[in-house]
Amino acid sequence: MPASCEGFRRAMNxxxxxxxxxxxxxxxxxNGIQVFLYPMTLLYWISSESILLPxxxxxxxxxxxxxxxxxxVLLIYVCFMVLKIYTFVFPGPRSSHPKLLTEFYxxxxxxxxxxxxxVIVVMVxxxxxxxxxxxxxxxxxxxxxxxxxxxxxxxxxxLYYYLKSMWLKPLRERxxxxxxxxxxxxxxxxxNPWAAAKYTVMISVVVFAAVKLxxxxxxxxxxxxxxxxxxxxxxxxxxxxxxxxGIGSVLANLFMLAAAFMLSNLLFYPIIVLSQKLNNSxxxxxxxQVPHGQD
Numbered sequence: 001m002p003a004s005c006e007g008f009r010r011a012m013n014x015x016x017x018x019x020x021x022x023x024x025x026x027x028x029x030x031n032g033i034q035v036f037l038y039p040m041t042l043l044y045w046i047s048s049e050s051i052l053l054p055x056x057x058x059x060x061x062x063x064x065x066x067x068x069x070x071x072x073v074l075l076i077y078v079c080f081m082v083l084k085i086y087t088f089v090f091p092g093p094r095s096s097h098p099k100l101l102t103e104f105y106x107x108x109x110x111x112x113x114x115x116x117x118x119v120i121v122v123m124v125x126x127x128x129x130x131x132x133x134x135x136x137x138x139x140x141x142x143x144x145x146x147x148x149x150x151x152x153x154x155x156x157x158x159l160y161y162y163l164k165s166m167w168l169k170p171l172r173e174r175x176x177x178x179x180x181x182x183x184x185x186x187x188x189x190x191x192n193p194w195a196a197a198k199y200t201v202m203i204s205v206v207v208f209a210a211v212k213l214x215x216x217x218x219x220x221x222x223x224x225x226x227x228x229x230x231x232x233x234x235x236x237x238x239x240x241x242x243x244x245x246g247i248g249s250v251l252a253n254l255f256m257l258a259a260a261f262m263l264s265n266l267l268f269y270p271i272i273v274l275s276q277k278l279n280n281s282x283x284x285x286x287x288x289q290v291p292h293g294q295d
Contacts (some may be wrong), residue, residue, distance in 0.1 A: 016093070026262050028087040029276060030162040032080060034211045034268055035261055036154040041268075044218055045260040048240040054253055062244040072254040074115075077154060081111055084115070084158070088165045091172075103178050118153055122146060140292040159207065166203060170285045188285060196282045203279045209277045214268050222267065239263075 025031075035042045043051065048141035058066050089104045090097055125145060132138040167189075171181035230237055239260050241253045 020093070021024070022266075023083060024087050026265045027083040028269075029165075029272050030158055030207050030210075031159045031268055031272055032084070032261070033155055033162075033207065034214055035264055036151050036158070037208075037211055038215060039151075041214065041218065041264050042257070042260050044223060044265050045239055046256070047236065047238045053243050054241045054249075057244045065244060065247070065250050068250055069248065069254070072250065073257070074119075076254065076258045078115060080261070081157070081161075082108055084161060085111065086179045088161060114157070118149075122149060125149070131248060155293045159204065162207070163200060163203065166279060166283070167285075169280075170283065185285070192284065199282065199284050202263060206275050206279055210268075210271050216270050217271070218267075 058069060085107045086104060089100050089107065103248075126142065129140040129142045129145070132140060167185045168178070168181040171184055172178075176184065179277065195290055239256050241256055242249050244250060244253070
């Protein structure tokens with residue numbers, strides 16, 4: 001009996017380790033930014049034949065489901081960002097780092113505050129656009145403006161968390177607390193503004209170059225391979241959306257979009273791993289030069 005319990009415990013530890021690795025592959029670093037920079041990286045995994053009807057119906061006869069769809073997409077993004085924060089805060093199993101739990105909760109609260117302010121801004125823009133259009137015949141680009149704001153907000157938020165984590169990485173690996181790491185990194189950047197600015201620009205360039213490389217890999221390797229497999233086995237491998245007929249179909253399509261999003265992140269991860277080696281190697285605050293923290 002004890003031997004069987006020990007075997008079960010080992011099996012559960014392996015499953016837990018596999019789930020952590022999968023979570024890291026789908027949500028860590030700057031993963032997800034490719035979808036908001038280039039939405040086509042999401043649509044590559046969805047059947048082109050099934051996209052047209054749901055999207056056109058949402059903008060016409062099923063427009064009353066558009067707010068539900070918008071807030072559903074926002075909920076998916078919030079859940080994704082919470083998981084991303086989790087990968088940034090916890091270097092391993094949560095049970096091994098109980099002191100980091102408060103930091104995780106603080107970051108999640110800060111994320112919701114930022115999202116709340118952003119939603120208020122969008123609502124004010126919507127009211128302003130309606131007001132100017134009704135009273136002064138001034139037509140602001142409402143749909144285009146909201147889409148642009150959403151894409152810019154999501155990209156900048158992911159980039160912010162990634163840049164912050166990269167700057168604090170040598171200090172956090174030396175066991176400094178979040179607050180102490182921020183103070184030390186800010187002090188170093190104030191003393192070395194040129195090196196700090198150069199590193200920030202360089203890793204930003206690496207991020208956008210990695211996204212471009214991912215587009216090339218999709219267009220010239222992954223898509224032809226998947227098309228060949230589909231033709232050879234006669235089975236569709238892409239994700240199918242369903243026509244909008246009610247709340248259930250909206251929720252089902254949101255789930256399919258989330259699945260396509262995570263699949264895109266999973267395939268983007270190998271490129272992220274390669275870029276991380278470069279970004280870590282050019283970090284101006286070398287980890288060997290950082291003493292171990294006492295807090």
